Amino acid sequence: MNRSGNIFAGMVITVLLVSIFLSGCGSSSTSGGKESKELNVFNWTEYIPEVTIKKFEEEYDVKVNYSMFSSNEEMLAKVAAGGGIYDLTMASDYIVPAMVERDMIEPINLENISNFDNLLDDYIDQDFDSGNKYSVPFMGNTLSLAVNPDSIGVDVSEIKSYTDLWNPELKNKLVVLDDQRMIIGMILKSLGYSANDTDPKHLEEAKKKMVELLPNIKAFDSDSPKQMMVNGEASGGLVWGPEIALAQREGANFETIIPEEGLLITMDNWVIPKGAKNKDLAEKFINFILEPEISAEIAQHQPYINPNKEARKLIDEEILNNIAIYPPEEEIERLEYIKDIGESIQLYDRVWSEAKGSQ
Numbered sequence: 271m272n273r274s275g276n277i278f279a280g281m282v283i284t285v286l287l288v289s290i291f292l293s294g295c296g297s298s299s300t301s302g303g304k305e306s307k308e309l310n311v312f313n314w315t316e317y318i319p320e321v322t323i324k325k326f327e328e329e330y331d332v333k334v335n336y337s338m339f340s341s342n343e344e345m346l347a348k349v350a351a352g353g354g355i356y357d358l359t360m361a362s363d364y365i366v367p368a369m370v371e372r373d374m375i376e377p378i379n380l381e382n383i384s385n386f387d388n389l390l391d392d393y394i395d396q397d398f399d400s401g402n403k404y405s406v407p408f409m410g411n412t413l414s415l416a417v418n419p420d421s422i423g424v425d426v427s428e429i430k431s432y433t434d435l436w437n438p439e440l441k442n443k444l445v446v447l448d449d450q451r452m453i454i455g456m457i458l459k460s461l462g463y464s465a466n467d468t469d470p471k472h473l474e475e476a477k478k479k480m481v482e483l484l485p486n487i488k489a490f491d492s493d494s495p496k497q498m499m500v501n502g503e504a505s506g507g508l509v510w511g512p513e514i515a516l517a518q519r520e521g522a523n524f525e526t527i528i529p530e531e532g533l534l535i536t537m538d539n540w541v542i543p544k545g546a547k548n549k550d551l552a553e554k555f556i557n558f559i560l561e562p563e564i565s566a567e568i569a570q571h572q573p574y575i576n577p578n579k580e581a582r583k584l585i586d587e588e589i590l591n592n593i594a595i596y597p598p599e600e601e602i603e604r605l606e607y608i609k610d611i612g613e614s615i616q617l618y619d620r621v622w623s624e625a626k627g628s629q
Contacts, residue, residue, distance in 0.1 A: 354545025
């Protein structure tokens with residue numbers, strides 16, 4: 271998955287491509303007062319297994335038109351341009367306030383989502399959406415650090431902090447997320463600041479530090495960084511925790527390291543785009559996803575942080591005990607959430623573009 275950068279960049283360009291997006295979404299109109307038999311879902315890549323989609327289709331006798339995005343700005347641009355062609359999409363926690371402010375999403379009727387009660391208190395009624403008026407938690411992850419002790423070229427015990435990623439011995443060995451909020455956030459934390467800092471002077475410091483880190487970065491990859499870890503192209507990864515777990519599942523010898531500065535975390539949430547033609551069916555889908563067996567099935571395939579307390583009873587202990595996915599209990603209070611920073615996103619966009627452009 272990719273949750274990169276300047277959230278609303280590219281919307282104007284994307285409007286020109288609406289016809290392409292429309293062609294991939296299928297008909298979803300209602301007729302004669304009957305519920306539509308199609309649901310248009312727009313989600314991150316590699317987030318829900320096909321078997322889960324098939325089960326929903328069979329249970330409700332509907333067709334799900336499932337399309338995917340790889341960045342927040344792609345999702346926002348297409349939802350803004352789509353005129354209600356999507357019935358359901360996914361938004362990271364810090365994206366939800368911006369969508370509400372721009373009147374891009376519908377309120378959700380929680381009375382239609384009885385399985386909402388399965389969610390842990392830690393993940394509901396958050397500041398970004400008090401009372402869950404517009405969003406329902408799905409899954410989340412941390413920005414996690416892992417290294418292959420066989421090929422990293424330094425003693426793993428020497429890697430304790432984000433600052434250790436600047437070690438010259440790591441030249442051309444790292445795969446990192448192509449995600450400006452996470453990577454700039456990590457750099458800010460390495461400098462002793464908040465990952466949500468908006469002070470221009472601090473961001474200028476972060477830009478210089480990012481330029482200094484570039485020689486150690488072999489690739490920016492948010493879609494499937496685990497591939498470089500599995501095939502040996504990368505010896506270290508600063509990636510989504512589940513990507514580390516999936517690489518380990520495929521036999522890659524990577525050890526997860528909890529940095530001294532603490533972890534960054536983000537949670538994804540279901541939201542219903544403004545003008546969605548099948549809102550009731552979208553709420554049925556959310557409720558279906560929150561069924562313990564279904565939620566656990568998704569977590570087995572895609573091991574992200576699952577906020578469903580009933581589903582966790584069904585998830586393999588190996589997954590629940592993997593610190594790449596679920597932070598150790600002692601780290602919970604130190605987690606820092608990525609937050610909406612308003613117009614300051616333009617500063618992040620400039621820092622990101624200028625730093626990457628210096629390569």
